[in-house]
Amino acid sequence: MRRRPALLLLPMLALAGCMTAAPPARRQPTIVFFNADSAALDSNAATLVAEAAERAKANPTLPVRVRGFTAPEGSAGYNRSLSEARARNVADVLVAAGVNRIRIVVEPRGPVPFESIPTESRRVEIVLGD
Template sequence: MRRLFLVALPMLALAACQAPSQAPASRSVVFFTNDSAALDENAAGLVSEVAGRAKASPGAPIRVRGFTAPDGSAGFNRALAEARARNVADVLVAAGIERSRIRIEPRGPVSYEMIPTESRRVEILLGG
């Protein structure tokens, strides 16, 4: 029993010295009008708020996921999802976030959620 304690004690000390695990991701959602990648005033304000949180967590990665509603052609929806995500990423960069921290993930069309406008969105995941 004593031998087990002597082995476990250094392991516990080593674990205590290691860096804490990364905080879970925070998720913010920006909504768009139909067939548009333009950010309105509210959306731009939300992205600016996310930029402020990102500056407070300089090592945290940022994922920007673009979505569209299922209407229209697959090609149009893929391009629109990417344009939405890129526009959000551009606002983050303009607010002082390094582009190298941002990963753009166009997801394309998704089926309608509870409210059709929920499908026309960009999710910003900070950290995690």
């Protein structure tokens, strides 16, 4: 008797049709670092923001969150203003690169404790999606 391999595939095809796709992996933020007491982007930071802009333009339905942070030194008001200035500068560069401003949410976070090294607190995180 001759085997029919096609018949063996039918149950597997039926099961495959019932499977759902895995959810997309959580997107890692693009992290842009700043010098102390500065909201200016250096050339490395500008390159990172440009790359983030390209990813944002390739995914036009996703929001873009721009979160600004500062180191804990100084007054809370100064640090809040600095974290907002950093985030707004990054948002402005994203817009200049072609990302629709309406998609961008600026979130100044203010001072955060030092992590492994002090410069990690002086940053902006660009998050594509929620």
